[in-house]
Amino acid sequence: MSLFALALRNVARNRRRSLLTGGVVVFGFAAIALAGGFMSQSFEGLREGTIRNGTGHLQFADPAFFAGNEDAALEHGLPESGRAAAILSRDSEVQEVLPRIDFVGLATNGTRSVPFLGTGLDPAPEARTMDTAKLLVSGRWFLDANERGVVLGSGLARALNVKAGDTLTLLATTPEGVLNALDATVAGLAEIPIKELDERYLATTLGLASELLVASGRVSKLTIVLREPADAEAALPRLLASLSREGIGVAGKTWEDLAVFYRQVRMLYLGIFGFMGLVLVVVVLLAAANTMMMAAAERTREIGTLRALGTRPSTITSMFVAEGLILAVLGCVGGALISVAIRAVLNHAGLTLPPPPGVAHGTPLHVNLYVTAYAAGALAMSATLVAASWFPARRAARMPIIEALAHV
């Protein structure tokens, strides 16, 4: 009869109470596993949304560009963008190099002028790797890199009262401070998930942006899309080194460095789920502590007997802790099975979640099988049950033997 076997029999001794405590552990574990899976899905969705909505996995630009020191468009543009793009494209993990020109200006329909945030881009690779082309609600995406067209956010189009096929005039200041203007045709309208951006969004071809800004081959930055599974943190120093070897000095940032919004949302989610997890642990702790205190009180005389027979106090404590661990393990196994079952039901229920922050449309509910959450659940439940067992057990084990033997 090992200590573990004795603990197992004591767990089975009061089945109803053990089932109740085990049930609390099952609930706690399942809640952590499912919440973790949901959180993982949300982070993945948000990450993918951030990368595919224009940020890409990596961006390379002049250090002053990232510092926000640019007073005018292309003031710190990359002069050798073509060569840099070619070097970056040679890396086996790079799927696409997207040159972009960021600029601001005014769009006018002849009677009304509205400020915009413009991006000049290469339409074909952008359509392959980014979601902007998929956000079109009317019209079409650009046909080639020199098309004199624009895609407007639907909010901006409303403000200008234009639709696909209409003509606009774009006004912008060149890096030399000269005001330039060009006519462009509205190719399509896109619904940008973030309302404030939707009211200012304007995309155009690199050709039109270069002509408007007199860019002379310069771009604001190079956005990199990596092949999946992408490891931006590992790729950044490697690609910077490649550029440096070729004499091109630029700064680089990962999508996570650039996605302030993603980081804020992540912290918010972690705070919310962390608090929920803490509440769960406290609930499980109280329930389990109550069970263990009752078990210790009921078995006071037996504890006295075991000690009289020569059992050390630490062994008594270990026995109760083993009981707690057994309940934790059984509860976690039950919780894992229930989590998997609930996850299967939810994932096949066809439910749609409200859109996460920054996203226009709801997404289908899919709770990930997030192994880390399962491990965290098991760890949290085991630690909680050990703590809940240890204190009453220690107290019982230290009670004077004759007092324990006289307990009725």
Place this chain on the structure above:
Amino acid sequence: METILEGRGLTRTYWLGATPVAALSGVDITIRRAEFLVLQGPSGSGKTTLINLLGLLDRPDGGSLQLDGVSVATLDENARADLRRDRFGFVFQSFNLVAVLTASENVEYPMRLKGASREARRRRAAELLAQVGLSEKREVRPDLLSGGQRQRVAIARALANEPEVILADEPTANLDTKTADEVLDLMSRINEERQVAFVLSSHDPRVVARAQRVLTLQDGRIAGGASPR
């Protein structure tokens, strides 16, 4: 006979709220190897308190207690637990078997504490249960045993680690006359065959009649001694 345990001037006071109650007041006692000693006296005379002190279940407030000439007063809890495991056996009035263990496992428990192998434990438990006449009840849990059978399992358990002294506090108090006689016969036989000292507390005349030596306690003091057989 060789002395195993020797208490000198043992005192023990309990507190009922703020009122001190002297359970033992300067008791001198010697336990000799293989003797059958009965502590008799009315309820509250200090029999159980003295048994508890002799078995290292409690600590005296005053006086000295020596085991094989070595003081046990300053030993820590673990050392006292080891001595109880190795040198003493206990038989309780209410049997005190572990409810979730079978008769055999109850007997094996002290041996497990001592680190005996599973095979050795099983073999010795079977032998001891056979000696107390419970071979066929080895795999039965205590709740399915009669009072006499439980006490016999408790005696087998007390013998598990071949102790030098078995301390039994009112071992027949919860048994009917016939069963009590059977249990006493068993204890006497073990005492003679195994040369284990028995220290029993009782006010049952039948128990006293079995004693080699009787000590009478009265108000926490030794009031007299006798050797009935």
